[in-house]
Amino acid sequence: xxxxxxxxxxxxxxxxxxxxxxxxxxxxxxxxxxxxxxxxxxxxxxxxxxxxxxxxxxxxxxxxxxxxxxxxxxxxxxxxxxxxxxxxxxxxxxxxxxxxxxxxxxxxxxxxxxxxxxxxxxxxxxxxxxxxxxxxxxxxxxxxxxxxxxxxxxxxxxxxxxxxxxxxxxxxxxxxxxxxxxxxxxxxxxxxxxxxxxxxxxxxxxxxxxxxxxxxxxxxxxxxxxxxxxxxxxxxxxxxxxxxxxxxxxxxxxxxxxxxxxxxxxxxxxxxxxxxxxxxxxxxxxxxxxxxxxxxxxxxxxxxxxxxxxxxxxxxxxxxxxxxxxxxxxxxxxxxxxxxxxxxxxxxxxxxxxxxxxxxxxxxxxxxxxxxxxxxxxxxxxxxxxxxxxxxxxx
Numbered sequence: 001x002x003x004x005x006x007x008x009x010x011x012x013x014x015x016x017x018x019x020x021x022x023x024x025x026x027x028x029x030x031x032x033x034x035x036x037x038x039x040x041x042x043x044x045x046x047x048x049x050x051x052x053x054x055x056x057x058x059x060x061x062x063x064x065x066x067x068x069x070x071x072x073x074x075x076x077x078x079x080x081x082x083x084x085x086x087x088x089x090x091x092x093x094x095x096x097x098x099x100x101x102x103x104x105x106x107x108x109x110x111x112x113x114x115x116x117x118x119x120x121x122x123x124x125x126x127x128x129x130x131x132x133x134x135x136x137x138x139x140x141x142x143x144x145x146x147x148x149x150x151x152x153x154x155x156x157x158x159x160x161x162x163x164x165x166x167x168x169x170x171x172x173x174x175x176x177x178x179x180x181x182x183x184x185x186x187x188x189x190x191x192x193x194x195x196x197x198x199x200x201x202x203x204x205x206x207x208x209x210x211x212x213x214x215x216x217x218x219x220x221x222x223x224x225x226x227x228x229x230x231x232x233x234x235x236x237x238x239x240x241x242x243x244x245x246x247x248x249x250x251x252x253x254x255x256x257x258x259x260x261x262x263x264x265x266x267x268x269x270x271x272x273x274x275x276x277x278x279x280x281x282x283x284x285x286x287x288x289x290x291x292x293x294x295x296x297x298x299x300x301x302x303x304x305x306x307x308x309x310x311x312x313x314x315x316x317x318x319x320x321x322x323x324x325x326x327x328x329x330x331x332x333x334x335x336x337x338x339x340x341x342x343x344x345x346x347x348x349x350x351x352x353x354x355x356x357x358x359x360x361x362x363x364x365x366x367x368x369x370x371x372x373x374x375x376x377x378x379x380x381x382x383x384x385x386x387x388x389x390x391x392x393x394x395x
Contacts, residue, residue, distance in 0.1 A: 064376025065385045067091035073381035078108040079176035084255035093200040100216040105150040106181040115142030119155040136271040198237035208247040223254035244272040253298045260300040291330040300333030315348035337378035
């Protein structure tokens with residue numbers, strides 16, 4: 001295709017090769033409805049990998065590239081600048097994480113602790129709100145979204161979360177506010193009108209059990225917004241996700257929007273399991289039986305990459321597990337997290353040179369994961385992941 005020039009939200013211009021970005025609708029119903037029919041692909045369309053069984057998402061390109069928190073390899077995460085750049089780079093889906101404010105609004109932050117992702121420490125008017133809290137069994141000291149109104153949060157500015165690893169991103173410190181989720185939904189609608197296609201979002205409920213204990217339940221608030229934007233249907237261009245299975249079970253009773261269960265390390269327990277006294281671990285959830293149970297209320301899983309290919313003791317990739325095949329057998333899509341370009345985030349055999357922040361052989365790492373049959377991947381640098389996905393389709 002012809003090269004195009006796009007202007008990002010930060011005013012920078014990027015020249016890149018255009019790509020077919022029209023995405024089909026997600027075919028999934030509440031409680032894991034059967035896969036709906038798929039329109040015939042147009043010439044040059046990406047192939048579609050479709051797991052067997054119930055509840056698979058229909059027509060997203062395979063492998064799907066998910067802009068993890070937007071484009072945090074280049075811009076501070078969870079800002080409109082980061083989301084816009086990910087979309088401009090061609091990401092198939094853009095991810096948001098949701099936490100609430102004191103007055104019940106949902107905002108986009110990876111954590112409710114905003115100490116490291118905003119300039120809140122520079123605001124003397126909020127100095128007395130610094131506190132220590134225990135969230136999901138972990139103690140944190142700092143400033144937390146649930147102690148601020150939306151108006152107060154809007155006086156803050158976003159900053160780079162990991163400046164030592166990504167010093168170039170600090171150029172954009174202070175440029176963007178914390179976006180509310182409603183602003184992001186409006187942005188996606190406006191961008192969709194401009195581009196003549198739907199903009200896909202991937203939205204996570206963060207610490208839902210913790211927030212429900214504070215009277216700030218996420219699911220009902222999220223469902224109201226989705227209904228207001230007509231994103232509560234099985235064919236909505238939006239995927240819901242959570243590390244707490246009960247959050248996705250609750251969402252299944254509120255909306256028909258497709259759902260994914262996120263999975264951490266094998267020995268970990270989802271916090272809602274801890275809270276409910278459920279002794280099962282992620283190792284139980286990734287068994288064929290556990291995956292079948294998930295398929296009753298979700299259409300996919302989002303495992304850490306080490307559940308797909310474990311690491312040996314020396315940091316190199318071991319043999320793939322059976323997870324992808326088992327999940328497909330249960331009718332579940334598999335979207336692991338997270339592909340990043342920097343050496344420090346790559347398996348050892350794909351690192352290049354001694355600088356941990358330099359780019360390694362991310363294409364080699366992506367090839368190893370795509371070869372397992374995964375349906376997509378979360379990526380911090382969407383442009384690199386898109387090239388790797390194109391390489392995979394061409395093989």
